[in-house]
Amino acid sequence: MALLEVENLEVRLKTVRGMAAAVRGASFALERGERLGLVGESGSGKSMTALALLGLLPEGAELAGSIRFEGQELVGLAESELCRLRGDRIGMVFQEPMTALNPLHTVGRQVAEPLRLHRGLSNPAAHEAAVALLDRVGLPDAERRAHAYPHQLSGGQRQRVVIAMALACAPDLLIADEPTTALDVTLQRQILDRLAELSEESGMALLLISHDLGVIAENTRRMLVMYGGSIVESGPTAAVLQRLAHPYSQGLLGARPRLGAGRGNRLATIPGSAPELAEIPSGCPFAERCRLAIDACRAAPPPPEPVGPGHVARCIRLDAAGVRP
Amino acid sequence: MSAPLLEVEDLVREYRLPRSRLFGPRGVVRALDGVSFRLAAGKSLGIVGESGSGKSTLARAVMALEPPGEGAVRFLGRDLSALPPGELLRARRDFQMVFQDPYGSLDPRQKVGRIVAEPLTALAELGAEERRQRVGEVLASVGLRASDAGKYPHEFSGGQRQRIAIARALVTRPKLVVADEPVSALDVSVQAQVLNLLQDLQAQYGIALLLISHDLAVVDHAADEVAVMFQGRIVEQGAPAELFRAAAHPYTRALLEAVPRLVPRKGRRRSPPERNDAPAGGCAYAGRCPAAQERCRREVPLLRGLSGSRRAACHFAEAVMSEPSPAAEVGEIMP
Numbered sequence: 001m002a003l004l005e006v007e008n009l010e011v012r013l014k015t016v017r018g019m020a021a022a023v024r025g026a027s028f029a030l031e032r033g034e035r036l037g038l039v040g041e042s043g044s045g046k047s048m049t050a051l052a053l054l055g056l057l058p059e060g061a062e063l064a065g066s067i068r069f070e071g072q073e074l075v076g077l078a079e080s081e082l083c084r085l086r087g088d089r090i091g092m093v094f095q096e097p098m099t100a101l102n103p104l105h106t107v108g109r110q111v112a113e114p115l116r117l118h119r120g121l122s123n124p125a126a127h128e129a130a131v132a133l134l135d136r137v138g139l140p141d142a143e144r145r146a147h148a149y150p151h152q153l154s155g156g157q158r159q160r161v162v163i164a165m166a167l168a169c170a171p172d173l174l175i176a177d178e179p180t181t182a183l184d185v186t187l188q189r190q191i192l193d194r195l196a197e198l199s200e201e202s203g204m205a206l207l208l209i210s211h212d213l214g215v216i217a218e219n220t221r222r223m224l225v226m227y228g229g230s231i232v233e234s235g236p237t238a239a240v241l242q243r244l245a246h247p248y249s250q251g252l253l254g255a256r257p258r259l260g261a262g263r264g265n266r267l268a269t270i271p272g273s274a275p276e277l278a279e280i281p282s283g284c285p286f287a288e289r290c291r292l293a294i295d296a297c298r299a300a301p302p303p304p305e306p307v308g309p310g311h312v313a314r315c316i317r318l319d320a321a322g323v324r325p
Numbered sequence: 326m327s328a329p330l331l332e333v334e335d336l337v338r339e340y341r342l343p344r345s346r347l348f349g350p351r352g353v354v355r356a357l358d359g360v361s362f363r364l365a366a367g368k369s370l371g372i373v374g375e376s377g378s379g380k381s382t383l384a385r386a387v388m389a390l391e392p393p394g395e396g397a398v399r400f401l402g403r404d405l406s407a408l409p410p411g412e413l414l415r416a417r418r419d420f421q422m423v424f425q426d427p428y429g430s431l432d433p434r435q436k437v438g439r440i441v442a443e444p445l446t447a448l449a450e451l452g453a454e455e456r457r458q459r460v461g462e463v464l465a466s467v468g469l470r471a472s473d474a475g476k477y478p479h480e481f482s483g484g485q486r487q488r489i490a491i492a493r494a495l496v497t498r499p500k501l502v503v504a505d506e507p508v509s510a511l512d513v514s515v516q517a518q519v520l521n522l523l524q525d526l527q528a529q530y531g532i533a534l535l536l537i538s539h540d541l542a543v544v545d546h547a548a549d550e551v552a553v554m555f556q557g558r559i560v561e562q563g564a565p566a567e568l569f570r571a572a573a574h575p576y577t578r579a580l581l582e583a584v585p586r587l588v589p590r591k592g593r594r595r596s597p598p599e600r601n602d603a604p605a606g607g608c609a610y611a612g613r614c615p616a617a618q619e620r621c622r623r624e625v626p627l628l629r630g631l632s633g634s635r636r637a638a639c640h641f642a643e644a645v646m647s648e649p650s651p652a653a654e655v656g657e658i659m660p
Contacts, residue, residue: 041512041513041514041515042483042512154376154377155376183376184375184376184539185375185539185540185541185580185583185584185585186375186579186580186583187375188583188585189582189583189585211512211513212513212585213587214584214585214586214587215585217585217586217587217588217589218585218586218589241587241588251514252513252514253587254517255513255514255516255517256513256517256542257516257517257520257540257542257543257545257546258542258545259541259542259545259569259581259584260545260566260569261542261545261546265546266521266524267517267520267521267546268517269514269517269518269521270514270517273482273484273485273514273515274482274512274514
């Protein structure tokens with residue numbers, strides 16, 4: 001049994017124009033110790049997928065489908081039960097560490113909190129464990145810094161604190177939503193390396209959400225590409241990046257500035273911009289921006305087409321996209 | 326040789342830190358520590374570095390948004406900090422800025438037409454009709470419609486808002502645009518559109534560009550020359566192709582190493598632990614440098630010329646340059 005099985009996940013959000021689907025039938029699984037990447041841009045539904053897994057969807061959101069964690073169904077689970085899982089079996093790291101931390105408490109106390117809450121540790125024992133955790137995520141001089149407040153730390157140090165908090169109870173699954181987007185490349189590298197090591201050491205599964213194909217390439221085994229609420233492509237990371245099949249994935253790669261490409265080379269662009277939630281077409285969500293789109297693309301959501309072993313893309317124009325199944 | 330468009334000389338800017346104790350001494354941080362460079366008309370200079378390296382302070386100093394502590398910013402040969410306020414206001418038509426956040430930098434209560442026209446208010450010679458025409462032209466040049474002038478910022482996406490911000494910067498027909506992280510808040514596909522636009526506008530109107538970014542690939546794409554900053558100093562400068570092929574400063578190498586690659590390196594190298602025990606009176610990078618020697622801890626390396634226009638602030642720049650480049654290992658794939 002997989003650690004996490006998501007089937008036909010649907011998330012509908014309240015918008016000014018009524019309810020709109022932000023996630024449209026997403027299905028994927030995550031094994032123990034596996035590192036899965038989720039790529040997408042704003043409005044793709046990647047963050048809503050993460051929030052749905054955590055039971056943290058915004059007020060008024062509707063959730064359908066199935067999320068099984070260690071066989072237990074999370075959709076429809078009582079908030080008190082979800083509370084018991086969150087921060088214990090499922091850890092989370094968000095993009096902006098400053099908003100994830102309480103400015104009025106020392107970072108040591110915040111890292112100790114899940115241990116007191118979920119493990120019933122006494123204050124001194126929790127503090128000691130918190131210092132050990134801060135040390136483990138690579139915060140220099142952890143003993144002293146445990147007494148610091150968030151504003152006294154740099155961005156990279158804060159993100160380490162948030163990761164220490166998420167790891168406090170040795171979760172089976174860590175969900176990291178753009179954990180290094182606010183950081184510089186050298187810090188990004190340190191933090192992602194540390195996450196990979198921790199996952200290898202403890203068998204923790206990682207769902208890494210990023211807009212950066214390079215980050216996904218270096219840190220995950222399998223990947224999903226989301227656009228307009230749908231998973232448009234998925235498969236083993238190396239194979240997918242070797243042969244990106246969906247026109248959107250191809251566009252994403254072409255738009256990425258590459259080091260060494262030099263000045264004067266124009267970047268390939270994807271025409272238009274991502275649709276508003278309420279405006280995502282009912283057929284292929286990418287059809288309006290796709291140079292290969294035909295009438296059939298707009299008629300119905302495309303089925304998953306095989307590209308290679310374990311590699312599928314939801315596109316009926318794979319031939320035209322230069323990809324042979 | 327004629328005066329360069331922009332000349333920055335020995336710029337120093339210090340900020341005082343809050344007291345850590347009630348009667349304790351106030352610390353001082355040097356955000357800029359002797360920065361000098363020149364930018365010729367129509368050329369682009371990219372500034373890269375980690376947060377806290379002083380890049381944004383440099384942008385603000387160049388824009389005369391804050392006075393330099395020491396040193397000078399000369400635009401067309403005139404020292405900006407010596408200009409009387411009225412004179413500075415008129416001089417500003419020639420240098421404009423694009424900010425990082427396309428949401429925070431546009432007033433939500435003003436229509437786009439008014440936002441874009443605002444820099445023109447300093448230019449009294451333009452009548453209302455001319456202004457409207459100028460706004461229409463500049464909106465068209467960034468790929469928006471003249472009719473968009475009647476809309477409010479919230480009606481636009483992030484990429485379109487950044488186009489509006491660029492239009493505002495261009496409306497006075499400046500000679501220099503300073504762009505501080507202009508694409509880092511944008512999605513990858515939109516980022517490409519804005520980067521292409523900046524490149525087109527530069528080619529079309531001969532605007533000089535000072536581009537500040539933490540993303541080396543962005544700078545490589547858009548700049549004729551790159552300056553790498555670390556703790557308030559330029560530690561390396563040169564043409565991107567040379568700099569990325571044979572980096573002469575260990576910090577530049579560390580940055581190149583850390584750029585995520587589509588084809589991961591074989592045998593993943595573990596990043597060194599974070600430490601920053603920079604010795605007083607030595608190289609600021611010595612605490613993090615894998616190749617630091619005794620001399621680095623004693624003597625501050627000065628920014629010195631290497632071959633051609635290359636400059637680096639490392640005692641061992643020649644040796645560092647001859648090492649195999651981390652960028653050369655890139656075997657990136659294209660579909």
